[in-house]
Amino acid sequence: MLHRLLIAGTIWGLGLLTMVVYSKDLEELFWLLYDPLLIGFVWIAGVAIFVLAAIRIRKQHRAAITCLFVIVFGSLAIACEDYLAVNVRFRISQSHFEERLQSVLASDSAAKADDVAGVEGTTSKRVAFYWFRGVTDNWVGLVFDPTDSLAEPRFSRGQAQYFGGDLVSARHLNGHWYLCTFT
Numbered sequence: 001m002l003h004r005l006l007i008a009g010t011i012w013g014l015g016l017l018t019m020v021v022y023s024k025d026l027e028e029l030f031w032l033l034y035d036p037l038l039i040g041f042v043w044i045a046g047v048a049i050f051v052l053a054a055i056r057i058r059k060q061h062r063a064a065i066t067c068l069f070v071i072v073f074g075s076l077a078i079a080c081e082d083y084l085a086v087n088v089r090f091r092i093s094q095s096h097f098e099e100r101l102q103s104v105l106a107s108d109s110a111a112k113a114d115d116v117a118g119v120e121g122t123t124s125k126r127v128a129f130y131w132f133r134g135v136t137d138n139w140v141g142l143v144f145d146p147t148d149s150l151a152e153p154r155f156s157r158g159q160a161q162y163f164g165g166d167l168v169s170a171r172h173l174n175g176h177w178y179l180c181t182f183t
Helices: 002-021 023-029 034-056 061-079 081-106
Strands: 116-120 126-133 139-144 165-174 177-182
Touching: 002 034, 002 061, 002 081, 034 061, 081 116, 081 126, 081 139, 081 165, 081 177, 139 165
Parallel strands: none
Antiparallel strands: 116 126, 126 139, 139 177, 165 177
């Protein structure tokens, strides 16, 4: 029973980490059910695994401590969800977006693809890829900005117009890459 609980705890921890990294995609897919169903179910499953481990293994504290570690790690992952969901997902897909960026900069036909939100500029081209598409004109984009003008404080940008919409927020990810919200 001990080994099964440890395996279940490990699977739970890895599943939770995956759920946190792809939380924005899951929220979009299960929009209304995401919080109560997925987070609630996963949290209850983790607590149940820990309680079963604590009841079954009174003398073997190591297993209970291991399960407790997995539960605490999972809780921290949920607390850091926004950071993990954006930064880890970007790091995983960064090489793909860099390849797409090169093809968009090299060809006008690649700039008209479904994943490209827009291209701006003449010498230093700013390119936006859809990260999440919203309702009507609201969307979140992964923007490559070689000028780093998106790094300027928001008050100095005023009501900035980029890619045919108002820039609501810009968050630096890595190098010249930014995660931007538009309306």
